Amino acid sequence: MKPITVSRRSTLEERQNALRQIYTQVLERQPYAYERKILQKAEQDFLKDKIGVRRFLKELGHSEVYQNAFYTHCSNLKFLELCFKHFLGRAPINQEEVQLYCDILMRSGVNALITALLDSEEYRKVFGCFSVPYARPSQYYASPKAFLETHLLNHEYIGQRGVVVPTIYWHQLGLNCDAGLCHHPEAGEVLHPPISPEGERLQEQLQELLRLFESNQAQEAIASLSPQQKAALRKVIRE
Numbered sequence: 001m002k003p004i005t006v007s008r009r010s011t012l013e014e015r016q017n018a019l020r021q022i023y024t025q026v027l028e029r030q031p032y033a034y035e036r037k038i039l040q041k042a043e044q045d046f047l048k049d050k051i052g053v054r055r056f057l058k059e060l061g062h063s064e065v066y067q068n069a070f071y072t073h074c075s076n077l078k079f080l081e082l083c084f085k086h087f088l089g090r091a092p093i094n095q096e097e098v099q100l101y102c103d104i105l106m107r108s109g110v111n112a113l114i115t116a117l118l119d120s121e122e123y124r125k126v127f128g129c130f131s132v133p134y135a136r137p138s139q140y141y142a143s144p145k146a147f148l149e150t151h152l153l154n155h156e157y158i159g160q161r162g163v164v165v166p167t168i169y170w171h172q173l174g175l176n177c178d179a180g181l182c183h184h185p186e187a188g189e190v191l192h193p194p195i196s197p198e199g200e201r202l203q204e205q206l207q208e209l210l211r212l213f214e215s216n217q218a219q220e221a222i223a224s225l226s227p228q229q230k231a232a233l234r235k236v237i238r239e
């Protein structure tokens with residue numbers, strides 16, 4: 001797609017069009033009426049050329065509108081992936097990048113994470129001060145895997161692949177998350193009996209393993225899982 005840009009010379013109509021595109025890219029929809037009241041000052045500042053695209057993106061990302069839509073009901077890792085989609089137009093490249101920004105999220109909070117993405121050298125080089133972020137073209141990616149994960153992410157509707165496991169992990173676990181709930185393609189439909197005390201303890205252990213995925217031991221944790229543990233983890237994710 002052709003990038004949408006805004007400069008000092010842009011008309012009010014062009015700024016209104018850019019505003020709509022920002023909401024499409026970042027919120028994945030246009031704001032509801034009550035949300036527009038929350039964003040009213042930032043909107044007016046943007047339309048009157050008091051702030052630019054990047055500053056408005058910070059205001060939007062730091063707002064309760066964005067965080068209620070994507071942070072409140074998502075795991076840290078899924079939220080991190082969505083922030084990459086919304087502000088950089090791509091999926092995280094590797095575990096090192098996930099670890100770097102997950103550390104910022106856990107140590108400094110949501111606003112610091114979004115600020116770090118928008119202040120990054122990559123954002124400045126790709127979008128500059130005037131362009132609205134967009135899904136990146138295919139020639140940008142260093143590997144077919146990186147392109148595939150970004151392609152899936154950029155064409156994912158809200159909640160389509162769940163709110164817990166980002167693509168970088170459900171690929172490694174062999175999961176299919178296209179229906180919003182992750183499951184293994186070979187598992188079929190499973191009836192779940194009442195959970196025993198032993199089963200509850202197992203679920204607690206596996207939930208702790210999911211939280212471990214947010215640390216720098218994530219790759220080692222996944223690699224060390226036995227087939228039985230992976231099957232149990234898939235069951236927990238499905239539930």
